[in-house]
Amino acid sequence: MTRSFTISVPASSANIGPGFDVLGISLTLYLKLDVKIDPAVSYEDPHNCKITYEGEGAESVPLVADNNLITRTALYVLRCNGIRTFPTGTHVNVNNPIPLGRGLGSSGAAVVAGVILGNEIGKLGFSKQRMLDYCLMIERHPDNITAAMMGGFVGSYLRELSAADLERIEIPLAEVLPEPAGGADTGLVPPEPPMNIGHHIKYGWAKEIKAIAIIPNFELSTATSRDVLPTAYTRKDAIFNLQRLSVLTTALTRSPPDADLIYPAMQDKLHQPYRKTLVPGLTEILASVTPKTHPGLLGICLSGAGPTILALATERFEEIAQEILARFAKEKIQCTWKLLEPADDGATVTEH
Numbered sequence: 001m002t003r004s005f006t007i008s009v010p011a012s013s014a015n016i017g018p019g020f021d022v023l024g025i026s027l028t029l030y031l032k033l034d035v036k037i038d039p040a041v042s043y044e045d046p047h048n049c050k051i052t053y054e055g056e057g058a059e060s061v062p063l064v065a066d067n068n069l070i071t072r073t074a075l076y077v078l079r080c081n082g083i084r085t086f087p088t089g090t091h092v093n094v095n096n097p098i099p100l101g102r103g104l105g106s107s108g109a110a111v112v113a114g115v116i117l118g119n120e121i122g123k124l125g126f127s128k129q130r131m132l133d134y135c136l137m138i139e140r141h142p143d144n145i146t147a148a149m150m151g152g153f154v155g156s157y158l159r160e161l162s163a164a165d166l167e168r169i170e171i172p173l174a175e176v177l178p179e180p181a182g183g184a185d186t187g188l189v190p191p192e193p194p195m196n197i198g199h200h201i202k203y204g205w206a207k208e209i210k211a212i213a214i215i216p217n218f219e220l221s222t223a224t225s226r227d228v229l230p231t232a233y234t235r236k237d238a239i240f241n242l243q244r245l246s247v248l249t250t251a252l253t254r255s256p257p258d259a260d261l262i263y264p265a266m267q268d269k270l271h272q273p274y275r276k277t278l279v280p281g282l283t284e285i286l287a288s289v290t291p292k293t294h295p296g297l298l299g300i301c302l303s304g305a306g307p308t309i310l311a312l313a314t315e316r317f318e319e320i321a322q323e324i325l326a327r328f329a330k331e332k333i334q335c336t337w338k339l340l341e342p343a344d345d346g347a348t349v350t351e352h
């Protein structure tokens with residue numbers, strides 16, 4: 001029997017200033033997979049999976065099942081559960097409006113979509129909480145993943161694992177995800193993730209607050225943007241962030257939002273100062289676009305690992321965006337911008 005369904009997963013912005021690897025907001029820009037399984041159709045593919053792709057990344061994303069992040073993740077979930085390939089006649093059409101490598105959680109959305117695809121195809125019946133465990137074996141900081149899966153404004157942490165569980169999660173990624181094998185099934189059975197790796201809480205969100213994403217026209221991979229960070233911090237800098245984080249999570253829930261409280265609470269000393277070498281103009285933009293110069297602005301930060309800038313505001317969205325666009329233009333960087341809101345439902349599956 002033919003089956004078709006759509007998986008929808010929102011973009012997300014991690015960190016929100018001081019919440020490095022901890023805070024995430026899902027955003028109303030959705031990666032969509034239209035999946036059709038027709039056993040009467042046979043695709044010439046060793047994994048029985050035909051991938052078609054539209055949108056961001058169409059020129060670069062591989063369309064081979066064991067090489068594409070979405071389907072490779074789905075294969076990992078299936079193989080952990082004793083299923084080697086997609087069912088005969090699987091067609092996955094990807095529609096992706098989330099720009100790649102810009103700090104808007106494109107890889108998080110792809111991993112969440114892949115885990116849900118594996119769960120649906122294998123009829124595994126996992127809860128979102130269990131699916132998060134699978135996601136966290138692949139993308140090992142919980143901020144984007146949790147926001148994309150659960151939706152809304154979320155805080156998350158990784159449970160301290162037992163020595164045995166730690167061994168399972170610390171194995172190299174190549175041994176978790178099936179390696180592209182050019183068609184041959186290596187027979188590898190990947191390790192199942194430990195239970196309940198990630199814990200999260202969903203905060204409220206003041207209805208007046210919208211998110212302006214200013215997206216530069218260059219990619220910055222998360223790996224490169226993490227490579228510039230120090231391995232140790234001073235007590236002073238750790239306390240600086242913790243103090244702000246403790247205020248920010250509640251300040252963003254209060255109506256009307258208080259810019260005097262939120263703007264300073266979105267300052268950070270753990271990642272943004274080090275990433276300025278990778279995002280020309282970053283320090284100047286963060287310091288000069290303020291609630292005083294731009295009424296309506298609440299706070300401003302680097303979105304995830306960058307280079308996108310996220311400005312939270314209640315009004316004058318166009319004006320704020322144009323100011324940041326002009327500042328990037330002085331650095332010879334062209335940008336686009338989008339006005340977004342938290343995507344409350346997170347990832348969803350709709351049967352047709």
Ligand SMILES: Nc1ncnc2c1ncn2[C@@H]1O[C@H](COP(=O)(O)OP(=O)(O)OP(=O)(O)O)[C@@H](O)[C@H]1O
Pocket residue numbers: 012014031057061068069070094096099100101102103104105106107108110144220221222223303304305306
């Ligand atoms: N829809 C997709 N299909 C296949 N691969 C994807 C897709 N989206 C992202 N990827 C993979 O993820 C990479 C980008 O991941 P990266 O973590 O560097 O950036 P990001 O997730 O966009 O940003 P951040 O994690 O800072 O929010 C891409 O280069 C690509 O390999």
Ligand SMILES: N[C@@H](CCO)C(=O)O
Pocket residue numbers: 014015020021022141143144222225226271304305
């Ligand atoms: N918290 C992560 C998000 C990027 O995926 C970082 O800033 O490196």
